[in-house]
Amino acid sequence: MSTGTRHVLDVTDLSVDELDQVVALAERAHLPPVLAGTGVALVFEKPSLRTRSATEMAAVSLGGHPVFIGAEEVGIDVRETAEDVARTLACFHRTLCARVLDHGTLVRMAGALDEADVDVPVVNLLSDRSHPGQALADLLTLRQVLGPAGGPAGRTLAYVGDANNVCVSLAKVLVMSGVHVRVASPEGFGLGHVELGRLEELAEAAGRGGSVTATGDPVAAAAGADALYTDVWTSMGQEGEAAVRRLAFEGYTVDKALLDRAAPGAVVLHCLPAHRGEEITAEVLEGARAVVWAQAAQRRNAMRGLLAWLAGARP
Ligand code: CP
Numbered sequence: 001m002s003t004g005t006r007h008v009l010d011v012t013d014l015s016v017d018e019l020d021q022v023v024a025l026a027e028r029a030h031l032p033p034v035l036a037g038t039g040v041a042l043v044f045e046k047p048s049l050r051t052r053s054a055t056e057m058a059a060v061s062l063g064g065h066p067v068f069i070g071a072e073e074v075g076i077d078v079r080e081t082a083e084d085v086a087r088t089l090a091c092f093h094r095t096l097c098a099r100v101l102d103h104g105t106l107v108r109m110a111g112a113l114d115e116a117d118v119d120v121p122v123v124n125l126l127s128d129r130s131h132p133g134q135a136l137a138d139l140l141t142l143r144q145v146l147g148p149a150g151g152p153a154g155r156t157l158a159y160v161g162d163a164n165n166v167c168v169s170l171a172k173v174l175v176m177s178g179v180h181v182r183v184a185s186p187e188g189f190g191l192g193h194v195e196l197g198r199l200e201e202l203a204e205a206a207g208r209g210g211s212v213t214a215t216g217d218p219v220a221a222a223a224g225a226d227a228l229y230t231d232v233w234t235s236m237g238q239e240g241e242a243a244v245r246r247l248a249f250e251g252y253t254v255d256k257a258l259l260d261r262a263a264p265g266a267v268v269l270h271c272l273p274a275h276r277g278e279e280i281t282a283e284v285l286e287g288a289r290a291v292v293w294a295q296a297a298q299r300r301n302a303m304r305g306l307l308a309w310l311a312g313a314r315p
C-alpha cells in the first residue's frame with residue numbers, strides 16, 4: 001500500500017510551506033513541461049465552465065493531455081464503483097482530477113489508488129465540502145490586486161453569504177496566509193462551531209497572524225474590509241432548497257451600500273457563476289471594484305501551479 005502519493009482533496013492537504021511553493025509555481029510565467037506525454041483525467045459529476053477550461057489548459061501548458069469524462073459517461077457508483085473508476089483511469093493518466101457530488105467519492109478514489117500502490121494523485125475540482133483550486137486562485141488574485149510583494153497578509157476579507165464549499169476552502173487558504181477572515185451568514189447557513197474551531201487552529205498553527213470570525217451581520221463584517229467575497233446562495237445539488245434559501249439570505253446581498261462600508265478601494269470577488277440580484281447586484285459585479293475576471297483568469301494559473309507541484313516541480 002502506497003502512502004507517498006500526495007492527493008489534494010482539500011487545501012489543508014498542503015502545509016503552509018507547500019502552499020507557498022504552489023503559489024510560487026503558479027506565479028511563474030513559464031514552467032517546464034512536467035506532464036509531457038501523460039494523461040490528465042478530468043471527471044465531472046456536475047457542470048463546470050471555469051474549472052474544466054482552466055484545468056484543461058493548465059494540463060496542456062505543462063505538456064499533458066487532458067481527457068474530459070462527463071457524469072453519464074463515467075457513472076460513478078452506477079456503471080461502476082468509484083474505486084474501479086479510479087483504478088481504471090490510473091492505467092492511462094498521471095493525474096486524476098474530479099468534481100464530485102459527494103466529497104467521500106474523492107476519498108474513496110484516493111484510497112483505492114493508495115491501496116493498489118498506484119502513484120497517481122487525486123485532485124478535487126469541487127465537492128460539496130471543498131473547492132481547493134478556487135481558493136488557490138482567490139489567493140493569487142488577492143496577491144495580484146492587493147500587493148505589494150508581501151501579499152495579502154494582515155488584510156481583512158469579508159465573505160458574505162453561504163458558508164459553503166467555496167467559503168470554507170477560501171477561509172482555510174487565507175488564514176494559512178495571514179489574512180483576517182470575517183464570515184457573515186444567516187442563522188443555519190454559517191460556519192459551525194467545529195469548522196470555526198478548525199479554522200482558528202489552522203490560523204494559529206500557520207503562525208502568520210491570520211484570524212477568523214463568524215457573524216450574522218453583513219455590515220459588521222464588511223466594515224473597513226479590504227475585500228468582499230460572495231458566492232451563490234444555492235450551490236449545485238441544493239436546487240430543491242432554492243426558494244427557502246432566497247428567503248433566508250435576504251439582506252445578505254453584496255450591493256453598493258455594503259461596499260460603501262468597506263475600506264476605500266476595497267475589491268470585490270466572486271468565484272462565478274453569479275446570480276445578479278441575489279448574492280450580488282449587477283452594479284457591484286460590473287463596477288470598477290469587482291476583480292472577478294482577473295480572478296477567473298487566475299484559475300488556470302492555480303491549476304498550473306498545483307498540477308506542476310504534484311508532478312514534482314518545485315520553485
Ligand atoms: N468557479 C467555478 O468553479 O466555476 P465552474 O463551476 O464554472 O467551474
Ligand code: NVA
Pocket residue numbers: 126164165166231232234235236271272273
Ligand atoms: N458553491 C458553488 C460554487 C460553484 C463554483 C457550488 O458548489 O455550486
